[in-house]
Amino acid sequence: MFRAILTAAAFLAASTVQAKTEITWWHAMGGQLGETVNEIAKRFNESQSEYQLTPVNKGGYEDTMTSGIAAFRANQQPHIIQIFDAGAATIINAKGAVLPVEDLLSQYGVGFDKSNYIAGVRNFYADNSGKMVGMPFNSSTPVLYYNKEAFQKAGLTLPPATWEDFESRVAPALERAGYVALSQSHSPWIFSENFHSRHNLPLATQNNGFGGLDAEILYNNDAMKTHYSKLVEWQDKGFYKYYGRAWGDNQTPFVQGEVAMWLGSSGSFGGLKESAEFDFGTTYLPYWQAITNEPTGTFIGGAALFAMSGHDDAEYEGVAAFFEFLTNPEIQFYWHRETGYVPITNAAYDLAKTSGYYKENPDAEVGIQQLNLPVGEHSKGYQLGFYVQIREVMYENYDKLFSGSQNVETTFANIEAGGNDLLRKFEQTYR
Amino acid sequence: MKRVHFGHSPIPYVFVLPQMLIIGVFFLWPSFEAFRLSFFLEDPWGLSNQFVWFDNYWDVISDENYRAVFFSTVIFSAVVALLSIILALLFAVKVDGLLRLSSTYRPFLTWSYAIAPAVAGLIARFLYSPQIGPLYDFLNQFSTDTWFEPRLDAMDAWLVLASGSIWKQISVNFVFLVAGLQAIPRNVLEASLLDNPNGFRRFWSITLPLLAPTLFFLLVINISYAVFETFGVIDTVYPFGPPSGAQTLVYKVYVDGFKGADLGGSSAQSVILMVIVLLLTVVQFRYIEKRVHYT
Structure with a gap:
């Protein structure tokens, strides 16, 4: 008996030494989309031996954001959280809640080049200086x-x-x-x-x-x-x-x-x-x-991935490695094909084109073509606080x-008044 | 006078401790947090906050939409609470009057007691579904255009929500009322039968007053059910939110706080709600209970 315990203890000790760095990813993708997310995580885990990525479905978009908020307040936040378009201002304006993806990739990864991304997704999850804060993930239009x-x-x-x-x-x-x-x-x-x-x-x-x-x-x-x-x-x-x-x-x-x-x-x-x-x-x-x-x-709808603050360097290296993995053309093409969400990098879009996918499914290309139409001054996206309530x-x-x-007349007068009340409240809250 | 001292045993406190802990963790602490947050503008992540006195309350009270939701909640809750009790009373009296089969009917009428509000909501959603709902088709067969449209029309939505909520609650009330009816002494009823052969008259002057303690208790729990627990029904019938004008106060707290991440505003709303229910309970105990005669 005693020997068995000793062996178990020794085994435990050994496995902690060799343990992979755990990365948790909270997302809002249910059903078939969730299966695809799990498959991507599985492929990432198989592609390297240092990190173990665990995706967790937290319900819908709002549920995921609320869970993330509650976890952050209790210091239990995941490494990666998926936040949807209307909630973007809530997380991007919270100074200190996230590590911007641009900083993350230049500090812990191979760097970040905005021009690799298709036009429609470049600006949506950026802060007011144009720095990308969120990593576009599932984007549709x-x-x-x-x-x-x-x-x-x-x-x-x-x-x-x-x-x-x-x-x-x-x-x-x-x-x-x-x-x-x-x-x-x-x-x-x-x-x-x-x-x-x-x-x-x-x-x-x-x-x-x-x-x-x-x-x-x-x-x-x-x-x-x-x-x-x-x-x-x-x-x-x-x-x-x-x-x-x-x-x-x-x-x-x-x-x-x-x-x-x-x-x-x-x-x-x-x-x-x-x-x-x-x-x-x-x-x-x-x-x-x-x-x-x-x-x-x-502009795009959908959601982006945010690296939450409060984790150590080794974990951020894992997050950066995963983000790089996620943007590689094969994975993007796989995601695009399985779900219908658009590929977010030019390289992935090129891959989809050369593979002949759009010859068989011309309809699958319409979304990304529309996102690649000329970008006007006002068609880069929006970032408004309390937008879920607006x-x-x-x-x-x-x-x-x-x-x-x-x-x-009344409809739009009400929307204007109600929307501006919420924006003022948001401004005061985040001042 | 010599005062009698009993030895104080710690045992009762030990027994009451788990309950106290539950009240503390799940009621007192969250209530205090809500009370505190209602005076602050705080970003959801808890990174910054500022004390704003009664601004959040003022925002809530001056919001026209909030006042509209307030009034519809009052009406909805009154309808749900009263109809749940009245229908359950009707069933209970009828079943109690049966000589045979009374024990056959009872389980059928108490069955839905085991159903959670969310499941009651799902059932209502299916019954009134535009695609597969028999009640949707039934209500629309009398006119050529879609007369009944719970996806758009607030009144129709209230009908769906109220019927789901009432159906779920009838069984609870039924159980209490059957027990209450059985507790009425038979000799009193027999004596009244000699005095007056009119069934309704006997019910009104003998049975009902003797049932008053049960009815009062049911009134209290049904009002809190109608105000708070119907949330489950609303959220399952309308996962994307009910049409404009068919929200209750609790649902609005949820939308603003949990979906919209507006902590100060939704805390102020929940404090207001807490005060309303507190006042209502006080009124019930002070004014209505006085007229209830306990045997």
Whole structure:
């Protein structure tokens, strides 16, 4: 017995000496996405012997951020945390919560070159000096999916490129063929944030919030009001239907063939391929010709990885090694193929092109092509505090608008007032 | 007068200690934290904070949306609490009046007691689902356009949430009310039967007053259920949030604090909520309990 204990103790001691450095990664990727995350972690662990990376799913985006906040306050934070677009300002402005990825890679890794990344992801997770704080991870962008069978029935071939085209040609034909022409899954993301990016309009002062915490919301503008007046008009004509704020409630009618076009995420591609029983095509987010003749790109949605502060050098070396592993073209291409999220480096995009992947799946390229459209002054992203709650204010008001209990003027006056209240509070909190 | 001293044994304190620890860790300490945070603007990571007096409270009270949520919570809670009790009372009285099969009905009516609010929410979500929900189809079959649309319309959403919450709560109330009815002395009931053959009249003047202690207890627990625990139902029926106008105060605390990371604001809201429930309980005990006659 005594000998057994001794042996065990000796074994334990030996294994601590040789133990790999443990790296924990909290993420918000459930289901199939979570499987892919686990596979990437497995490949990283097999690729080297110094570090052991453990991915942990913490629920959805908000849950993951909340868990990270609670853990940080208790000094139990993971090494890597995935934070989504709307929460970016919360972590980037917290001085001392994270080690910026640019510093991390130049201090512990092979260095950092911004130009390796595709245009659309370069700026979103940067601080006001332009330094990359978060490592873009799962990035998607809004695109238009259209049901080819429905288009055929309505005697159409081409999807609409502009909203004018939608209104005069596409929607009436689809309506006559018995379809609701359009549904859309995320009014703040698609019809507000990216609406501004696509038309190169500012959505907030101070360079969309990158320039300072005193930014103010600019959603209460004529372009937005015209767009939403049109949506309400289209709703009455049966061209557009708002199925509430939940993502899936707006996607399902498209999958079931009740709605002919759906605005969703480029990352929805894989799921649609499985669930839709009809042939569908993908194209860019339409724009208003009345607003611009030179539409700009959209910006990314999704999330980034942040290296949390309070760990030692050996652990940061592991985090840097993993980030480098994650950006290598093969892994990026694998992630892109499995999930539909866009590859974030130019090298990975080139690899996907040369592999012939887009020849077989031209739709899979639409998202990244749209992100690579000319970048306008106002299409680099946004960084606004308490933005999760600002989106909540937007949802509240869009619900009221589309259920007919509020007009367009009031809707945007409320969004402006509510948004600015939250921004002032954020400014005061992070001063 | 000689005062009688009993030897103080430490044993009772030992027995009460676990309960005290639980109250301390899960109630007193978090309440104190919420109270403290409600006077600060603190970034979520805890890296900086500043004392702002009553600013957070002022922000909450002056918010029009908060006031709207407040009133809808009052109405929702009253409806859920009262209907849960009234329906359970109806079932309990009917089952109690049965000569046979009463023991067959009872388990069926108490079954849903074992269901968590979140599961009740899931069931409601399926029943009213636009894709597969029988109740959604039923409610919409009377008109050509979609008359019932719980994804958009606040009133329809309240109907979904209230029916889910009430259904889950009826069984709890039923158990207490059946026990309460059985505790009423048979001879009193038999005597009343001789005095008045009208069933409703006997129920109103004999059974109901004798049931008052149980009803009072149920009123207290049902109000706190309707205010706090219905959160589980709301969050499972609407994982992305209910449509505008169908939030309760607790749900708003969660959205602002847990999703929005606004600690000061949501702490102020939870302190306000705590004070309201405290006042409500005091009112219940001072004014309503006075009219309750304990045998």
